[in-house]
Amino acid sequence: MRLDRVYVDGFKNLKKFEINFDEERLTAVIIGQNGTGKSNLIEAIATVFRDVDLNRKTRFSYEVDYKINGWKVRLTNLQGRASVVVTDKTAAWSGAAVLGRKEFDANKDDYFPALVFGYYSGTSRRLEAIFDDHQKRYYDKIKREDDLDVCRLAEKDRRLFYCRTIHGSFKLLALRAKPDSHQIDATKFLQDKLGITGFHSGLAVLKQPSWFDPSKEGRGRRSFSTLEKQAEALWGALGPAGKFVRSLKEYAFLPMPLQGDEIDDYRKNARKESQFACFIRDGQALANLAGPYDEREFFTALEAVDISDLIRRFEVWVSRRDDESGDVGFGDLSEGERQLLMVLGLIRICRGKNALFLLDEPDTHLNPIWQHTYLDLISEWAALGSDEQDLHIVLTSHNPLTIAALERREVRILSPDKEGRTTSAEPYVDPRGIGFTATLTEIFGLPTTLDTETQELVDQRNTLARVDRRTEAQDARLLQISDKLNRLGFMLEDREPLYQDFLRAWNDVKYANRPPLTPEQAALRARAMRSLISELTSDKSKH
Known part of the structure; x- marks a missing residue:
């Protein structure tokens, strides 16, 4: 599935906001100044998909267009009630059909993504909270359910999935435990890109879950023997989580009950906790544990243990x-x-499914080399681990390295208009090929890439250089500034006659302490500079 267009009115600072995506591209990167609403857009899109899936009323106006399984689908409430409008992907919206709720629910796999993933690299729960209802609904259905068919249906119905870092370790285990049956060399990818050559060992410290009722064992303080027996019985865990932890206990090396002193809140004292430790000593033990599962099922089982509140470490x-x-x-x-x-792991479990990834600043903690290749890694992994046409990855970023290799149709810039309303625009130039410095100025709108002190020197030099008849004091000051800039590695552009002509004709020579340019302003400046340079060089050639 691929997003095509999103319209939002009334969600936080997004007022009559519209953004168009290039649905032919795997990734779409949203950039912009702080406060323009990048995170709000991610949250708004997630909210629409949540509310449509759960048949809830949305508190803001929206229209979301996307393509999926050969259909164009429009989710909208602009007519006063939530509607799902469907037409052939090549047809006009004028002939589209409005689906009734029963028809939509009966054919949801045709018209709605199987998975909508969300992730935010920071500490706020704003985005995560949108996914809570799907998480709780899934948890309630599987926590005491031993019928695997019921559990599979619950997994299928959980169409919104919030990503957490622990999922990376689950997926790493799944990749190492299950040789790939699709002839996709994922392990080689891990070795080449991350240097991970194999599985060494693993430890799961299970804990008494929040749903366990110790009062069934009688009143009063439980003895260590009672705690030990309850841990040995894995607190009566059922469902896919119970099945998995019993297998974990079976294949672990010297599994044992423990009593831990845990502090979940620094404002409270440590408390005794019933625990059970399972050590997976080598790759063979991991393979035995993963035996009954395929790669996706193994990940799902691990995740079920996590959301069932059974994992301490x-x-x-x-x-x-x-x-x-x-x-x-x-x-x-x-x-x-x-x-x-x-x-990368969650992209892989989407194989064969339509999925939308909504990632808020996922490149925050990457080093510059990986920031520069992040989208290449995602694209390569999507081709390895899934059906690329079934995925759309929408992410926000503040990093020029992340977008440096993209075409402009893959980037959208959010910026305020004259009335302060957030708008969306495509850059006027492709980030690809213009270099890191130009990406900062032409795409992110920075007036300069120099530090303020150095830029002020450049501004002073340019202001003096464009003066036709300087005083002795001005000449001395220009010489002093030029010498200082030379020591910093700057060329003496002011001695070039053509550059002097440019400075005289270009009135705007001060760039220190200026606000960022909007995409429209950056494009206008670039056109004006090109026009002026063309005029000056033409005049010079005539002489």
């Missing part, structure tokens, strides 16, 4: 290329590596 150790220690914990990987594994 989950540690995975891997072997890495050129690491003499022998093993590296997943928690010891950089935050960027863990986030990358999470996103």
Whole structure:
């Protein structure tokens, strides 16, 4: 599925806001100044899909167009009630049909994405909270359910999925445990890109879940023997989580009950907690544990244990290329590596499904090399791990390196108009090929890439250089500034006659402490500069 157009009116600062995407591209990157509404847009899109799926009333006006399975679909409430409008992808909207709710629910797989993923790299729960209802509904259905068909249906109905870093370790286990049956060399990708050469060992410390009722064992304080028995019985866990932890216990090396002192809130004292430790000693034990599952099912089982509140700690150790220690914990990987594994892993479980990824600043913790290749990694992994045409990845970013290799149709810039209303625009130039510095000025709208002090010197030099008849004091000051700039590595452009002509003709020579340019302003400035340079060079050639 691919998003085509989103209209939002009345969600936070998004007023009569419209954005168009190029549905032919796998990724769409949204950039803009802080406060323009990038995160709000991600939240608004997630809210629309949540409310349509759960048949809820949305508190703002919206219209979302996308293509899926050969159909054009429009989710809208602009006529006063929520509607799903469908037509052939090549047909006009004028001949579209409005689906009734029963028809939509009966054919939801045809008209609605199987999975909508959300992720935010920061600490706020604003985006995550939109996914809570789907998470709780899934949890309520599977926590005590042993019928696997019922659990599979519950998994299918959970169309909104919030990504968390622990999912990266789950997916890493699944990739190492299950040889790929689709002839896709995912393990080679992990080795080449992340240096992960194999699985070393793993430890799951399970805990008494919040749903366990200890009062059934009688009143009073439980003895250690009672706590131990309850832990050995894995607190009576049922459903896919119960099935998995019993297998985990079976294949673990010396599984044992523990009593831990845990602090979940620094304002409270440590409390005793019933726990059960399961150590997976090597790759063979992992393969035995994963035996009954395929790759996706193994991930789903691990995630079921997590949302069933059974995990206190989950540690995975891997072997890495050129690491003499022998093993590296997943928690010891950089935050960027863990986030990358999470996103790449979840792309892989989408194989054969229509999925939309809504990622808010997922590149925040990546080093510059990975920021520069982040979208290439996603594209490569999407081709390896899924059907690329079934995916659309919409992400926000503040990083010029992330978009440096993109065409302009893959980028949208949010900026305020004259009335302060947020608008969306395509850059006037492709980021690809213009370099990092030009990306900052021409795409992000920075007036300069220099620090303020240096830019003020350049501004002073340019102001003096454009004066036809300078005083002795002005000449001395210009010489002083030029010498200082030379020591900083700047060329003496002011000695070039053509550059002097440009400065005289170009009135706007001060760039320090200026606000960023909007896409329209950047385009106008570029056109004006090109026109002036063309005029000056033409005049010079005549002489």
